[in-house]
Amino acid sequence: SLVAAKELLIKAQDSGYAVGAFNVENMEMVQAVVAAAEEMRSPVILQTTPSTIQYASVEYFYANIRVAAEQTNVPVVIHLDHGNSFELAMQAYRAGYTSIMIDGSHDGFDDNVEISKAVVDACHPGKVSVEAELGKVGGKEDDLVGGEENLYTDPEKARIFAERTGIDYLAVAIGTAHGVYKGEPHLDLERLSEIRSLVTVPLVLHGTSGVLDDVVKECIRRGICKVNYATDLRIAFTKGVTKYLSEHPDAIDPKKYGAAGRKAVKQYVKDKMCVCGCAGQA
Numbered sequence: 001s002l003v004a005a006k007e008l009l010i011k012a013q014d015s016g017y018a019v020g021a022f023n024v025e026n027m028e029m030v031q032a033v034v035a036a037a038e039e040m041r042s043p044v045i046l047q048t049t050p051s052t053i054q055y056a057s058v059e060y061f062y063a064n065i066r067v068a069a070e071q072t073n074v075p076v077v078i079h080l081d082h083g084n085s086f087e088l089a090m091q092a093y094r095a096g097y098t099s100i101m102i103d104g105s106h107d108g109f110d111d112n113v114e115i116s117k118a119v120v121d122a123c124h125p126g127k128v129s130v131e132a133e134l135g136k137v138g139g140k141e142d143d144l145v146g147g148e149e150n151l152y153t154d155p156e157k158a159r160i161f162a163e164r165t166g167i168d169y170l171a172v173a174i175g176t177a178h179g180v181y182k183g184e185p186h187l188d189l190e191r192l193s194e195i196r197s198l199v200t201v202p203l204v205l206h207g208t209s210g211v212l213d214d215v216v217k218e219c220i221r222r223g224i225c226k227v228n229y230a231t232d233l234r235i236a237f238t239k240g241v242t243k244y245l246s247e248h249p250d251a252i253d254p255k256k257y258g259a260a261g262r263k264a265v266k267q268y269v270k271d272k273m274c275v276c277g278c279a280g281q282a
């Protein structure tokens, strides 16, 4: 069933696990993520970026995810990932998204506070929860290769930011980047603990594809309650499809190779639900 995210993340925070948040790009990936959640008895967050929404629309993704959510009894959240304008946040809100990220991390502190607070004020009356970002996670959300620029979150500023905006959860920049890493990512775990000691709302880890599972687990021990995976799902889907097509060069039915992609994504998501500790929590 479709639910709001706030309670899920507070429960995760109280119990010391994280809820996996998985980016979906098509119907098969929606089915794969929800099937994984059902099999693992896990709460789950499905999310779409602005470029994904541009590919289909918020209405398309909402419809897909709502149907999948209605066919299972594990809690499913539909979340806007890296919302880049107030208007897009409102589009997702009107479409029925139950959680919304407004990413003002590219603006200055005051502008980030302003836009984040505006989205909070618009969403909270409808019981839709809001994620915002302070600092800057490296790389670009929809690019394969993670960029270098990473502006670490300042713990004291994070405290003030959370207080002024009234956001429900906060994305932190501690050394992760979107996309695949060129080398090994070096995470500032001390900084994460410091943020956690000053900020009461659940914390979100971005750029998790390519981060070692043990490092993710340590981040969860230090206060991460939502873990975002995108690039690796895209890779899993594409590898599944590619493998099928290379083994069946005459294949022409999208259902056949679509199912192969779907299966690969489901397995990946199941693995990550164990890493996050959300398996068995629904």
Ligand code: 13P
Binding pocket: 023, 081, 082, 141, 177, 178, 179, 180, 205, 206, 207, 208, 209, 210, 228, 229, 230, 231, 232
């Ligand atoms: P990755 O693509 O590195 O998994 O990052 C996911 C993310 O942060 C989505 O917002």
Ligand code: ZN
Binding pocket: 082, 137, 141, 178, 206, 207, 228
């Ligand atoms: Zn992200």
Ligand code: NA
Binding pocket: 146, 176, 177, 178, 179, 180, 181, 207, 208, 209, 210, 211, 231
């Ligand atoms: Na990454």
